[in-house]
Every structure is written in C-alpha cells, then in structure tokens.
Amino acid sequence: MPIGPFEKLRREVIDAGLCTRCGSCVGVCTAEVIEFADPLGRCLPILKDNEPCAKCAAMCVNGCSGQDVHFPTLAQFTHGSPSTDTRLGAVKSLYVGYAGDEEIRKAGASGGVLSAAAIYMLESGIVDGAIGLSPNASEPWKFEPRIARHRDEVLGCAQSKYSISPVNTILRQLEQEPKGFRAAMAAIPCQVHSIRKLQADGFPAACKITHILGSYCGNIxxxxAVRGFLAKHRVKDYRQIARLEYRAGEWPGKMRVTLVDGRLLEMPKFYANYLIPFYMMRRCLLCTDLANEFADISGGDAWAPIYEERGKGFSLIMGRTERGRQVLDEMIREGRLTVEPIELEAAVGMHSHMLDFKKRGAFLRMDSLRLRHKPVPSYGYHPLTPAPFGRLAFEMLLRTIYAVCSWSLSQWAVARLPTGITGRIFEQARRRWKGLTASTKRKGFGTIQFEVEPPRLLQHERISPIEDHSRGVEKNEISERHVKA
Ligand SMILES: Cc1cc2nc3c(=O)[nH]c(=O)nc-3n(C[C@H](O)[C@H](O)[C@H](O)COP(=O)(O)OP(=O)(O)OC[C@H]3O[C@@H](n4cnc5c(N)ncnc54)[C@H](O)[C@@H]3O)c2cc1C
Structure with missing residues (x-):
C-alpha cells in the first residue's frame, strides 16, 4: 500500500534519528497537519491529533534537510558552479569585520554583521522583511521566527540562540505575504539546506527569500541544556526565566539567564560550552556544513588571538553569491561595515578544529553507522583520503565521551557540580584537548581530497541557478510554481 508523505518522512528521517528540526515540514504542509511535539524536549515533527496526511505535493519530503542533502546540486543551484573550496564552500569575498554602527555591533553575537546586513537591506529597499529569531513575549525561554520590518525588530532578533528553534516554520507565514514580497533570512546551515532544496523545487514561500544570511554553526x-544550567544554580522551574541570552555582553559574551525575581545567572561563553557534549542534538554529529556554504552571506566568530584580545566583537564574513558580495560591497562603501580582507587559509585556520569535526569527523561517524546498518544522511561527496590512524583513534575517544555525556546520570552529576568549578574544569580540559589533538586533527586535513558526485538535474529546468539573478527579484517572478494539491 502506498504510504503518505509524512509517513515516509517519519520512517526515513524522524524515526531514523536524522531530523535536523529545521522546521520546513511544518512550514510547507499545505494541510497544516504537521506540528512539533514536545518543543522543549525532543522536539520532533508529528501529525496533529493523528490527522490523516492529505494528498499533496509532498514538499515536507522534498524539502527535508535530514536525509538527502546533495551538496553538488545545492552548489550548482546556489552558485551556478561547484564549490570553490570543499572545506568552506564557495567564497567570493572574505573579510574579518564588524558593524559600523556601534549599537548593532553590541547587539550582535560576534560583530553584528548579520543584523547589520538585514537592517541595510530593509532600509535600502532590497528586501521587505528580515526573518530572525526572537523570544516569545509570554514564554521568553522559547525563540520563534518572525519577519522583522524595522531596525528595532531586527535588533530584537540579534544574537545566537543555541537551543533548537525550528526557524523554517516561518514558511507558513511567508506564504501569506503578497507575490513579489522579498525577504532576507538569518539561518543556520541545516535550515538553509532545506530552503535551497525548496527553492530549487520552486516552492513559492521559499522563493520569497531572496537573501540568506547564514551563521556558522557547530551544533545546536x-x-x-537550559534546564541543566538552571539546575546548577538550584533553579528548578524554567518558567522562572524572564530573559535567556547565550552571548550577552562583551564578545565572546556570556550565557545569561535573568530570572523573574531579577536574579542574574551568568557563565562566560567558553565555560558554558561545557553544555555541548551533554546536550548537543546528536544529528549535528553527522552534519558536514560548518560555514553555511549555501548562504548568500556567511558569518562566524573571528576566532583568532589578535581579534579575541581586542574584544568588542569580530566576525568572519563571506560573500558567497554575487548577490551577497554586492550587498557587502555596498555596506562597506556606506560605512555600515568595517572590514579587513583575509586569506582563505587564515579563515580555515580560525575554525580548523570545527572544520575537522565536520569535514572529517562527520564522515567517520557516518562510516561507523553504515557498518552497523544504521541510516545516515547522503551529501553527494565524501573524503577520498583515508584518515590517519591517530585521527581514527581520536574519533573513538570523542565518540566515547559523547556517549558517556548523553547518559542521564552524567547530566545529573554535572548539574550538581558548582558553577565555577565546572566552567574552569571544562575550559582547562578544552584547552588541553585542543593542544593535544591539534596536530592529529590538522595532519592530512589541509590536503584532504573529496570525491564529489555530479550535480543532479534540477527538477524543473526552467529554474536556472539563482546566481543568474543579481537581486533575486527576477527569480521570484520566474520560479514560483504552485505546489498546492
Ligand atoms: C546554533 C549556532 C551555533 C553556532 N556555532 C558556531 C561555531 O561553532 N563557530 C562560529 O564561529 N560561529 C558559530 N555560530 C555563529 C555565531 O554565533 C554568530 O551567529 C555569527 O558569528 C554571526 O554573528 P553576528 O554578530 O553577525 O550575528 P547577529 O547580528 O547576532 O545575527 C544573528 C542572526 O542569526 C539569527 N539566529 C540566531 N540563532 C539562530 C538559530 N538558532 N537559528 C536560526 N537563526 C538564528 C538571529 O535571529 C539573528 O538574526 C553559531 C550560531 C548558532 C545560532
């Protein structure tokens, strides 16, 4: 018996542990029968009240970023050519910099560049709205996507939110916007993968997104993690949260919870990173995109001592498409961005640990799952160069650490360690670990070769690669296709 689209999604992605929680399946469901169950728990899509899945164009399957994310096809669609660098993706312009406006820089997670770009595009009429994540007014521990129309609203969305927030649910709201509406969208890589797949398929709401502002993403x-952080401060009820910030204050910032009684619970960002091995969404271990390769503009932290010493906030900035480069050029000309160009290898060096984690580690983890006949995502490329023995051994150790940290007992124990001690132990361990593993992780990484499959034919040949349309407006006109059943 044929199965409905959601049933296919459930079997091949959700139950297979491959859901990225990007939110697209909810955002594209024309029958509006898909929703997230337990958003503060496992946060997985389900069918509302077990309603039957309507006959439809199966966009929840076609646009899913969990299982089939063919990088060569996405590169062809986004850039009109294969990626220029297999580690970072296509790069047309590359800088370290920050927002020229001090208020925006301060509001941002690193240099405020993504918010500055959204504000610039809104103010100069390039887009009509800018999608970002802002706290829910009555439940401020939850973050929800919104379409900002003014500077203040964009600033209300600034900052990185490290807890699962299925941003692509916004597609449902975007669909209500008039034809010709143009939106910028801030998003992490898995969300972008889905948006590009949907655009390649001509899904109207996704085609309203003309500029993607992609942040680097190590994991979510x-x-x-928030509950664990609160437990450490002996706060049992997350509903005591009046404000939740992951990057408050001076770059790199602090994880900060403001409670309804006015108390502040804080931990420097690097200390709060202790939460990662305990609470990371496990699907992130299989993601191979750190640098948001299919965005128009990517931004990450400029992790290098010369910038870190200066504080205040520096971003690594990449113009990836012609459209992205053009926006950056205009912003630089108008003094909205202060930048200095850097070399590609310097950009790789700033994130060499996470790049190794994504571009080598994720493939090793997938190999291991395949051996155990477990499902893995398919990316259309893989490393040709075998990892050296030291890297394999390191991977085994890492996997053991993640496994132990995912036990409830470990999470219970770490939540009871005094705050100062946990942060310091973690930071010491992180520094030691980085020092000890640096040569293992770098060995062979610079020369790593990938086998890349040819791009697949885009489903609708009339949709040319978006790179052909300098502002993306034209694309809206030519590529929207009605997919409602
Ligand atoms: C989950 C996550 C993991 C990250 N991991 C890394 C990393 O490993 N290395 C690194 O260098 N950088 C990482 N970043 C990126 C970094 O934290 C900054 O976002 C980036 O440097 C851009 O800074 P900015 O000041 O220009 O952004 P801002 O001006 O602060 O703008 C950020 C924009 O992103 C949106 N946003 C925030 N959180 C999310 C989210 N969860 N999903 C979708 N949109 C969101 C905001 O609403 C805002 O519009 C991560 C970001 C996130 C969200």
Whole structure:
C-alpha cells in the first residue's frame, strides 16, 4: 500500500534519528497537519491529533534537510558552479569585520554583521522583511521566527540562540505575504539546506527569500541544556526565566539567564560550552556544513588571538553569491561595515578544529553507522583520503565521551557540580584537548581530497541557478510554481 508523505518522512528521517528540526515540514504542509511535539524536549515533527496526511505535493519530503542533502546540486543551484573550496564552500569575498554602527555591533553575537546586513537591506529597499529569531513575549525561554520590518525588530532578533528553534516554520507565514514580497533570512546551515532544496523545487514561500544570511554553526543544543544550567544554580522551574541570552555582553559574551525575581545567572561563553557534549542534538554529529556554504552571506566568530584580545566583537564574513558580495560591497562603501580582507587559509585556520569535526569527523561517524546498518544522511561527496590512524583513534575517544555525556546520570552529576568549578574544569580540559589533538586533527586535513558526485538535474529546468539573478527579484517572478494539491 502506498504510504503518505509524512509517513515516509517519519520512517526515513524522524524515526531514523536524522531530523535536523529545521522546521520546513511544518512550514510547507499545505494541510497544516504537521506540528512539533514536545518543543522543549525532543522536539520532533508529528501529525496533529493523528490527522490523516492529505494528498499533496509532498514538499515536507522534498524539502527535508535530514536525509538527502546533495551538496553538488545545492552548489550548482546556489552558485551556478561547484564549490570553490570543499572545506568552506564557495567564497567570493572574505573579510574579518564588524558593524559600523556601534549599537548593532553590541547587539550582535560576534560583530553584528548579520543584523547589520538585514537592517541595510530593509532600509535600502532590497528586501521587505528580515526573518530572525526572537523570544516569545509570554514564554521568553522559547525563540520563534518572525519577519522583522524595522531596525528595532531586527535588533530584537540579534544574537545566537543555541537551543533548537525550528526557524523554517516561518514558511507558513511567508506564504501569506503578497507575490513579489522579498525577504532576507538569518539561518543556520541545516535550515538553509532545506530552503535551497525548496527553492530549487520552486516552492513559492521559499522563493520569497531572496537573501540568506547564514551563521556558522557547530551544533545546536536541546532545551535540556537550559534546564541543566538552571539546575546548577538550584533553579528548578524554567518558567522562572524572564530573559535567556547565550552571548550577552562583551564578545565572546556570556550565557545569561535573568530570572523573574531579577536574579542574574551568568557563565562566560567558553565555560558554558561545557553544555555541548551533554546536550548537543546528536544529528549535528553527522552534519558536514560548518560555514553555511549555501548562504548568500556567511558569518562566524573571528576566532583568532589578535581579534579575541581586542574584544568588542569580530566576525568572519563571506560573500558567497554575487548577490551577497554586492550587498557587502555596498555596506562597506556606506560605512555600515568595517572590514579587513583575509586569506582563505587564515579563515580555515580560525575554525580548523570545527572544520575537522565536520569535514572529517562527520564522515567517520557516518562510516561507523553504515557498518552497523544504521541510516545516515547522503551529501553527494565524501573524503577520498583515508584518515590517519591517530585521527581514527581520536574519533573513538570523542565518540566515547559523547556517549558517556548523553547518559542521564552524567547530566545529573554535572548539574550538581558548582558553577565555577565546572566552567574552569571544562575550559582547562578544552584547552588541553585542543593542544593535544591539534596536530592529529590538522595532519592530512589541509590536503584532504573529496570525491564529489555530479550535480543532479534540477527538477524543473526552467529554474536556472539563482546566481543568474543579481537581486533575486527576477527569480521570484520566474520560479514560483504552485505546489498546492
Ligand atoms: C546554533 C549556532 C551555533 C553556532 N556555532 C558556531 C561555531 O561553532 N563557530 C562560529 O564561529 N560561529 C558559530 N555560530 C555563529 C555565531 O554565533 C554568530 O551567529 C555569527 O558569528 C554571526 O554573528 P553576528 O554578530 O553577525 O550575528 P547577529 O547580528 O547576532 O545575527 C544573528 C542572526 O542569526 C539569527 N539566529 C540566531 N540563532 C539562530 C538559530 N538558532 N537559528 C536560526 N537563526 C538564528 C538571529 O535571529 C539573528 O538574526 C553559531 C550560531 C548558532 C545560532
């Protein structure tokens, strides 16, 4: 018997542990029968009240970023050519810099560049709205996507939110916007993968997104990370949260919870990173995109001592498409961005640990799952160069650490360690670990070769690669296709 689209999604992605929680399946469901169950728990899509899945164009399957994310096809669609660098993706312009406007820089997670770009595009009429994540007014521990129309609203969305927030649910709201509406969208890589797949398929709401502002992303955390952080401060009820910030104050910032009684619970960002091995969404271990390769503009932290010493906030900035480069050029000309160009290898060096984690580690983890006949995502490329023995051994150790940290007992124990001690132990361990593993992780990484499959034919040949349309407006006109059943 044929199975409905959601049933296919459930079997091949959700139950297979491959859901990225990007939110697209909810955002594209024309029958509006898909929703997230337990958003502060495992946060997985389900069918509302077990309603039957309507006959439809199966966009929830076609646009899913969990299982089939063919990088060569996405590169062809986004850039009109294969990626220029297999580690970072296509790069047309590359800088370290920050927002020229001090208020925006301060509001941002690193240099405020993504918010500055959204504000610039809104103010100069390039887009009509800018999608970002802002706290829910009555439940401020939850973050929800919104379409900002003014500077203040964009600033209300600034900052990185490290807990699972299915941003692509916004597609439902975007669909209500008039034809010709143009939106910028801030998003992490898995969300972007889905948006590009949907655009390649001509899904109207996704085609309204003309500029993607992609942040680098190492991983995302389950909301339990916040519960664990509160437990450490002996706060049992997350509903005591009046404000939740992951990057408050001077770059690199602090994880900060403001409670309804006015108390502040804080931990420097690097200390709060102790939460990662305990609460990371496990699907992130299989993601191979750190640098948001299919965005128009990517931004990450400029992790290098010369910038870190200066504080205040520096971003690594990449113009990836012609459209992205053009926006950056205009912003630089108008003084909205202060930048200095850097070399590609310097950009790789700033994130060499996480790049190794994504571009080598994720493939090793997938190999291991395949051996055990477990499902893995398919990316259309893989490393040709075998990892050296030291890297394999390191991977085994890492996997053991993650496994132990995912035990409830470990999470219970770490939540009871005094705050100062946990942060310091973690930071010491992190520094030691980085020092000890640096040569293992770098060995062979610079020369790593990938086998890349040819791009697949885009489903609708009339949709040319978006790179052909300098502002993306034209694309809206030519590529929207009605997919409602
Ligand atoms: C989950 C996550 C993991 C990250 N991991 C890394 C990393 O490993 N290395 C690194 O260098 N950088 C990482 N970053 C990126 C970094 O934290 C900054 O976002 C980036 O440097 C851009 O800074 P900015 O000041 O220009 O952004 P801002 O001006 O603060 O703008 C950020 C924009 O992103 C949106 N946003 C925030 N959180 C999310 C989210 N969860 N999903 C979708 N949109 C969101 C905001 O609403 C805002 O519009 C991560 C970001 C996130 C969200």
């Amino acid at each position: 955390l389950h909301f339990d």
